[in-house]
Amino acid sequence: MSDTVEFYQLGGLTVILLFIAFYGGTFLVSAYIGKKRENADGYMTAGNKLGFGISAASMTATWIWAASMYASATSGYTYGISGPLHYGLWGALMILFIYPFGKRIRSVAPKAHTLAEVMHARHGRSSQLMLAGSNIVGSVISLTSNFIAGGALISLLSPFTFGQGVVGVAAGVLLYTLWSGFRASVLTDFMQVVAMLGAVVIIIPTVFLAAGGTQMFEQGAENLTPQQLNFFSSDAFLNQGAPYIAAVLAYAIGNQTIAQRLFAVREDLIKKTFVTATVGYGATVIGVGMLGVMALYLGINPAEGDLNNLIPQMASTFLAPALLGVFFIMILGSLSSTADSDLSALSSIMMADVYGKNLASKKKKPNPKRMLLVGRITMILATASGLYFASGGLNILDLLVFVGALWGALVFPVIASFYWPKVTNKAFTVSVLAALAVFIPVRFEWFPMVGATGYVFDVLSIVGIGVVLGLMAFGFFGLKPAKIVGLLAAVASAPFVLGFLHEYTVLTASLAAYAVSTLVCYFMSVRSTQNFDFDLIQERIGDYDSDSAPEPTDLPATK
Amino acid sequence: MTPILLAIYVLIWPLIVAGVLIVLVAAFYRDWRRARKQGRMIV
Numbered sequence: 039m040s041d042t043v044e045f046y047q048l049g050g051l052t053v054i055l056l057f058i059a060f061y062g063g064t065f066l067v068s069a070y071i072g073k074k075r076e077n078a079d080g081y082m083t084a085g086n087k088l089g090f091g092i093s094a095a096s097m098t099a100t101w102i103w104a105a106s107m108y109a110s111a112t113s114g115y116t117y118g119i120s121g122p123l124h125y126g127l128w129g130a131l132m133i134l135f136i137y138p139f140g141k142r143i144r145s146v147a148p149k150a151h152t153l154a155e156v157m158h159a160r161h162g163r164s165s166q167l168m169l170a171g172s173n174i175v176g177s178v179i180s181l182t183s184n185f186i187a188g189g190a191l192i193s194l195l196s197p198f199t200f201g202q203g204v205v206g207v208a209a210g211v212l213l214y215t216l217w218s219g220f221r222a223s224v225l226t227d228f229m230q231v232v233a234m235l236g237a238v239v240i241i242i243p244t245v246f247l248a249a250g251g252t253q254m255f256e257q258g259a260e261n262l263t264p265q266q267l268n269f270f271s272s273d274a275f276l277n278q279g280a281p282y283i284a285a286v287l288a289y290a291i292g293n294q295t296i297a298q299r300l301f302a303v304r305e306d307l308i309k310k311t312f313v314t315a316t317v318g319y320g321a322t323v324i325g326v327g328m329l330g331v332m333a334l335y336l337g338i339n340p341a342e343g344d345l346n347n348l349i350p351q352m353a354s355t356f357l358a359p360a361l362l363g364v365f366f367i368m369i370l371g372s373l374s375s376t377a378d379s380d381l382s383a384l385s386s387i388m389m390a391d392v393y394g395k396n397l398a399s400k401k402k403k404p405n406p407k408r409m410l411l412v413g414r415i416t417m418i419l420a421t422a423s424g425l426y427f428a429s430g431g432l433n434i435l436d437l438l439v440f441v442g443a444l445w446g447a448l449v450f451p452v453i454a455s456f457y458w459p460k461v462t463n464k465a466f467t468v469s470v471l472a473a474l475a476v477f478i479p480v481r482f483e484w485f486p487m488v489g490a491t492g493y494v495f496d497v498l499s500i501v502g503i504g505v506v507l508g509l510m511a512f513g514f515f516g517l518k519p520a521k522i523v524g525l526l527a528a529v530a531s532a533p534f535v536l537g538f539l540h541e542y543t544v545l546t547a548s549l550a551a552y553a554v555s556t557l558v559c560y561f562m563s564v565r566s567t568q569n570f571d572f573d574l575i576q577e578r579i580g581d582y583d584s585d586s587a588p589e590p591t592d593l594p595a596t597k
Numbered sequence: 598m599t600p601i602l603l604a605i606y607v608l609i610w611p612l613i614v615a616g617v618l619i620v621l622v623a624a625f626y627r628d629w630r631r632a633r634k635q636g637r638m639i640v
Contacts, residue, residue: 071638084640089631091624092639098621119598119606221640228625235618242611246604255600269598318617325610332607 045194045341046354048362053196056363060370061210064229068214068222077583078406081219081413082151082386083302088224090310093303096227097315098322099375100295101133102234103180104187107326107372111352112345114330117274118266122327124274128282130320136290137312138513140300142456144308146575151390153297153452158395159578160455160570161463168470169448170391173294174384176441178423180295181380184373185428191369194350195362204428207370211377212421216414220298220382227379230371235322237368241353241361242325248356249332258335266334276542284506284548285442291452292445294383295376329353377424384420385413394582406582443481443548446502447473450556453509459570460563469559473551481547492540495550499539502549504528505556 048056079085088096106129113121147156154173158166185204192203215222250257265273290296303311329352333340338355341347353365393412394404451466479485480495487495508524515523540546598606632639 071640088640089624089628091621091626091628095621095625098617119603225640228621231621232618235614235621239611239615239618243608246607252600252604255603267598314617314620317613318621321610321613321617325614328607328610 045350046359046362047194048196048359048366050197052363053192053198053366056366056370057206057210060233060367060374061213064210064226064374065214067226067229068218071221071225072218076218076221076410078389078409078413079151079581079583080221081410082382082389083298084221084224086149086301087304088299088302088307089304090307090314092224092228093299093307094311094314094318095231096224096375096379097133097296097299097311098318099227099231099234099371100299100379101129101315101319101376102231102322102372103184103376104191104369104373105183106323107369108187108346108349110323110327111330111333111349113274113278114327115334115340115345115348116330117271117278118262118268118334119331120269120271120274121266121278122324122331124279124282126320126322126324126327128279128286129323130316132286132290133296133312133319134316135286135510135513136296136300137309139291139453139456140312141305141308143297144300144305146456146572147301147579148305148576149581150301150579151298151386152294152301153291154294154387154391155395155579156575157452157455157466158391159575161461161466163396165451165455165463165466166391166395168467169452170387172292172441172445172448173387176292176445177294177380177384177387178420178427179437179441181377181384181420181424182427184377184380185424187373188370189428190346191350191366191373194347195354195366201429204425207373207377208421208425208428211374211381212417215378215381216417219385219413219417220302223378223382224299224302227375230375231318234368234371234375235318237364237371238322238325241357241365241368242328244361245329245332245352245356249336254332254335258337261335261337281545281548284446284502284545284552287449287453287506287509288445288548289442291449292441294387295379298379298383298386381417381420385416388416389413404582409582440481443544443551444474444477446548446551447477447555449509449552450505451559453512454559454563456572458563459572460566460568461559461570462563462566462568465559465562465566468562469555472558473555476554477547477551480543480550483543487540487543487546493536495540495546496536496538498553499546499549500528500532500535501553501557502551503531503535505552506549 110122110125113125117124143156147159150156154166154170157169185208188207189200189204192198192206193200214226259267265271300308329349333348333352338351341351353362357365389409389412393409447470451469455461455466504524504527507527508520511523512520629639
């Protein structure tokens with residue numbers, strides 16, 4: 039096929055009607071649950087008692103965003119039949135691997151609103167602000183990325199421009215999220231997930247049949263390289279899968295949208311919710327990735343050489359106009375559900391971490407009404423900044439990969455802080471800063487990775503691999519198996535890493551961040567005499583709207 | 598992989614998605630019914 043494909047476009051009136059149906063519907067639902075007087079805790083975590091259906095739907099909808107669909111299809115097109123697995127499977131495991139830690143975090147801080155708020159109760163201000171700062175950067179980038187995806191979708195499939203699309207999506211999301219915050223976000227997530235998952239169920243088989251069914255695989259095999267035909271492709275693993283495995287825990291720890299749902303769901307439903315969301319996310323994103331695999335078999339070239347055009351191109355080529363409308367809603371649902379979660383996450387961080395713990399009077403409890411005002415102003419400012427960055431033409435996916443790797447510096451200090459009473463505020467802060475000091479020069483290749491330098495970073499990468507796999511095992515099986523898994527992983531990977539991995543700077547920087555933060559945090563804590571009493575966290579974090587609101591405290595480590 | 602296996606590989610995902618969708622809708626309905634019985638909002 040030619041790479042100058044003309045897209046079949048939906049008419050301007052059709053797009054306006056789809057917009058009104060989608061955002062009008064979500065706004066009506068939001069208005070239905072709206073209270074004249076919202077309370078601050080409801081605005082941040084819906085009172086910590088969401089049921090399974092709504093929380094699992096919300097977790098699934100939030101984790102599926104437009105970029106994940108585009109990236110999975112790109113992976114399928116680039117790496118062949120195993121490509122979507124190496125994107126979607128590891129992304130799904132990000133949800134699964136965090137739930138054992140989530141249960142622990144929730145048990146020590148049942149009334150928390152943000153992870154950074156818990157860090158404040160555990161360590162103090164510097165740790166809290168580091169985590170809150172990284173959460174804010176991640177959420178603003180994610181928000182911007184979703185606005186860009188909306189603009190791109192509308193400019194490709196309608197007569198409207200990119201700028202008009204970005205403004206339309208931003209206004210639509212803000213409209214239904216502003217008043218009721220997280221409550222509106224989770225309830226509309228349910229509607230959006232039904233639309234998204236329903237669309238996937240219809241669209242994938244329809245494209246498969248329209249593209250020729252099994253004939254496509256018989257006739258198109260010659261379009262694939264041996265690596266692309268190989269289900270166990272090493273290319274796909276090394277270039278797509280391995281960097282994602284390194285990011286599995288980092289995204290889950292660094293992303294406030296996950297933490298917010300962790301604190302919102304009823305405590306006994308955490309496992310069920312996270313497991314369902316894992317399966318829902320994985321199947322949806324891998325399924326959409328099959329569009330990329332089919333495009334590869336069909337010999338389709340992405341329009342204008344841009345792989346992000348692949349999904350709309352497949353939809354435009356093989357779907358009837360009515361189903362193209364369904365596809366439009368699927369993408370709109372995926373980007374809106376994540377964008378509203380980003381707005382809720384940002385407002386919670388500003389309410390609880392910036393206002394509640396730092397700006398409110400040191401002598402009085404934070405004022406819930408003022409907190410709500412802070413949350414709503416945050417949403418408006420966040421939307422404005424998302425619009426600003428979206429119009430700046432930044433490479434958002436590159437930024438997101440950067441932030442994801444950056445979050446690797448936080449993983450060990452955050453997790454260790456919930457289990458090991460010896461970890462101090464100083465150890466947390468210094469270890470994260472040390473990891474960043476190593477991560478940034480490596481990531482941006484400020485010095486050449488030659489000779490002994492390369493070997494030093496290969497050794498750090500080996501330690502990083504041990505830390506990542508050890509932490510994953512620790513969540514499910516405890517300390518002893520984690521040590522064995524970590525050690526085995528490090529030893530087994532050493533022959534393949536030494537003298538080789540430093541050539542992959544993104545992966546090396548990420549693994550070095552894990553290694554340095556772990557080593558510094560461990561050696562600074564192991565001789566510490568602190569024996570933190572975890573019951574203090576529960577005492578220090580409560581509801582803002584009730585009498586159990588936390589009193590200001592100077593944070594001693596023991597009672 | 599044979600064409601038939603590839604077809605199964607492509608089509609299994611929407612099938613799993615359909616299963617998850619049914620689970621989510623049924624659970625949401627139960628949440629909604631329980632909330633209604635207790636006279637409170639679902640969120």
